[in-house]
Amino acid sequence: xxxxxxxxxxxxxxxxxxxxxxxxxxxxxxxxxxxxxxxxxxxxxxxxxxxxxxxxxxxxxxxxxxxxxxxxxxxxxxxxxxxxxxxxxxxxxxxxxxxxxxxxxxxxxxxxxxxxxxxxxxxxxxxxxxxxxxxxxxxxxxxxxxxxxxxxxxxxxxxxxxxxxxxxxxxxxxxx
Ligand SMILES: [Zn+2]
Numbered sequence: 328x329x330x331x332x333x334x335x336x337x338x339x340x341x342x343x344x345x346x347x348x349x350x351x352x353x354x355x356x357x358x359x360x361x362x363x364x365x366x367x368x369x370x371x372x373x374x375x376x377x378x379x380x381x382x383x384x385x386x387x388x389x390x391x392x393x394x395x396x397x398x399x400x401x402x403x404x405x406x407x408x409x410x411x412x413x414x415x416x417x418x419x420x421x422x423x424x425x426x427x428x429x430x431x432x433x434x435x436x437x438x439x440x441x442x443x444x445x446x447x448x449x450x451x452x453x454x455x456x457x458x459x460x461x462x463x464x465x466x467x468x469x470x471x472x473x474x475x476x477x478x479x480x481x482x483x484x485x486x487x488x489x490x491x492x493x494x495x496x497x498x499x500x501x502x503x
Pocket of ligand 1: 358
């Protein structure tokens with residue numbers, strides 16, 4: 328719908344299954360927009376669980392909490408703009424908990440969109456560097472306990488270049 332030419336993370340998940348034999352993949356998406364393309368590609372794949380937290384109401388208008396996909400493998404977390412940042416962190420963590428209750432991933436793919444940072448011109452979330460640091464460390468810890476630390480992060484949104492760059496540095500330091 329205009330933001331992506333290819334669904335990189337969805338393609339990566341399917342490639343990891345078919346080429347590398349991973350059976351269970353968790354895709355976690357904190358970009359401020361619903362991962363509608365990712366959901367469309369993976370929602371028929373029982374071995375892929377997808378968690379998307381996104382601003383609602385907001386473009387592209389999809390991603391209601393009631394939309395669990397045809398097989399219940401989708402966890403959409405629509406959130407209002409302008410909440411305290413810990414509300415987003417807590418909701419994201421709860422979504423990851425729900426998606427992995429009876430599902431231990433072999434691999435985590437992260438749709439790391441930083442248009443969820445405060446001040447982004449295309450979003451109204453309030454996350455700051457400390458929250459991306461915390462979210463990243465949480466996902467790394469989960470990957471270490473579930474699957475030998477296998478986590479691949481893919482840059483998605485972020486439309487204030489200086490602020491995007493700062494968030495990327497914090498994210499990469501936390502990954503490392
Ligand atoms: Zn976005």
